[in-house]
Amino acid sequence: MIENGRVRLDGVELTVRTNESVLDACLRSAIEVPFSCRAGSCHTCLLRCTQGVVPKEAQRGLPLALRRLGYLLACQCRPTKPLTLTRPNQADMVTSCVLLTSAGAGETFRFIQFETTRLLTCQPGQHLVLVTDAAPAPLIEVTATRPEINTVDALMHCPSGGTFPAWLDAPEAFGHAFEVRGPVDGGGGDGMAGKADVPVESEPPAADPGLWTELGSGAIVRAVLEDFYRQVYEDQVLAPFFQKVTMDRSIDKQYSFLKQLMTGERVYFGDRPRNAHHWMVISNELFDYRQAIMVRTLEKHGLNAPQIARWTRLELHYRRDIVKSAAWPRQVNGVDQPLDGYATETLSAGALCDHCGAVIDAGTAVQYHVRLGHISCMHCASRGPQMIASGDSPCDAIA
Ligand code: HEM
Ligand code: FES
Structure with a gap:
């Protein structure tokens, strides 16, 4: 039965069927909306409502500033009343940050360095806007980014007719939490917001055959993975990524992958990590969250600290192939494959x-x-x- 979840997006009208999400209705109707987890975790499917009442559950987990602007998650939105939607505006995105350093004493700008809680897809030359009640708000001009550690170097400009925030020059400024909006293109900006740089794919790390032997020639590895994936499949944050993959498949693939990494023998016939995760938006925070579960599981199965370090070395090696703020195309023989569509x-x-x-x-x-x-x-x-x-x-x- 079809009911009245009538939605207009990009001028196209479509009906969202009973129990269907806006994202699923778009997928059914071949209307492109970026997505990753389809479970409300990654926030890739963000859309903005310009007319109509947004169902509460469609905004769960979004920052207040975005909720106020009418943002919603298409994968969690099951409307029963008409909605008019638009694509997100990069300039509305708010990111929480922590100040690391502040230098300079002039009246016009300060050099600052800060850490962000999610990957910011900003490029040198683009601007962020400090979220503050003061008007006009200071602009933060990005000078360098280090996405692998979520750190941004920037110049904070004092707005004409305004002042720097008081906390910036305070002796205890280190660790001050603040929010930024953006990125928006700066004077020299190249309009690259939203594009993710794809680093060169990692070569495998050095093998560690001794570890394989110490772990019962695979017996303890399998026991760890069985325990680990049982937790992952029950975990609210990680489980959404595994919706279409059976637990047995995950255990088997990871077992042969780790066997190959430890022994150096060619026993793994699956995608390398970059292709396997190419569509998943995985932040450093999420990567570390998974890693913490793995470390607890290794401890539970009796591995000592040096063995845990040797195991995690192999996994951490692939961080830069897995962590990203937007999907990367899958590569086959060096050729980018279509990302979506x-x-x-x-x-x-x-x-x-x-x-x-x-x-x-x-x-x-x-x-x-x-x-x-x-x-x-x-x-x-x-x-x-x-x-x-x-x-x-x-x-x-x-x-
Ligand atoms: C938060 C972190 C991670 C998430 C959410 C995640 C999620 C997933 C998912 C959903 C799959 C199944 C893909 C499919 O079969 O279509 C997968 C496969 C895989 N993952 Fe991860 N993963 C994460 C971290 C890692 C790490 C750290 C490694 C090890 C370096 C790793 C290695 C693999 C491998 C080898 C596969 C199998 C690829 C294949 O199916 O051919 N993953 N991962
Ligand atoms: S939150 Fe909707 S696709 Fe991830």
Whole structure:
């Protein structure tokens, strides 16, 4: 049954079916909305409501400043009343920061260095705006970024007719928490906000065959992984990433991956970490969160401190292949593959539409999402928004 979650995005009107999220309705209708976890954790699917009442659960976990501006998570939004939505504005994004250093005593600017709680996709030359009640607010001009440690070097400019915040020059300024909005393009900005730099892929770390032997030639490794993934699959923060992967598969893949890293033997036949996680938005904080669970599990299984350090060395080696603020394209033989989007394919065997469940015969053209592999019958895909808006059952023609 189709009910009235009528949504307008980019001027296209579509109906969100009962129990369907705005994100799923967009995916069904081949309307591009970036997403990663599909479970309210990563905030990649942010949209902004300009008209209508946002369901409360669609704003859960968002900073107050964004909630006030009408931001919502498309993957958590199941509207029952009409909504008009727009794409997010980079200039609205608020990030919490902690001051590390402040230097300079002039009237016009200070050199500052600060740490951010999420990866800021800003480039040198772009500006951030300090969130403050004072008007006009100081501008922070980014001079260098170190995304691997979430640190930004910048110049804070004193606004004309305004003052620096009092905490900036206080002796106890180190550790002061503040918020910034942006990035916005500065004078010399290149409009790169939102693009993630893709570093060169890591070569494997040096093997440690002794560790494999010490860990019962694999027996303790398997026991650790079974325990670890049981916790991961029950963990509210991590489980959403594993929605489509069975626990057995995760354990087996990780086991052979670690066996290869420790022994140096070629026993792992899966994606390297960069491709395996290419679509997942994983912050340093989230990476460390997973690592803390792993360390606790290693302790529980009797590994001593040096053994834990040797195990975690192997995993930490891949941090820069996994941590990112926006999805990276998957690479096959050095060639970037499409990140998201839709392709058309003629089925060689019959299948079911992943959206309406209609039977699709072999030889029929279907549209599919390149990352998820979800098939849309042509009715759901291209004619979806118009047909559904008319209130018809979407796929009578095919079923
Ligand atoms: C917060 C951190 C992490 C998250 C959320 C995460 C999540 C995932 C998920 C969901 C998969 C399944 C992908 C699929 O089968 O389609 C996966 C696979 C994998 N992950 Fe992670 N992972 C994290 C960190 C790590 C780390 C630190 C390593 C080790 C260096 C690692 C190594 C792997 C490997 C080897 C696979 C198997 C790739 C394959 O299926 O071919 N992951 N990870
Ligand atoms: S929060 Fe919606 S896709 Fe992650």
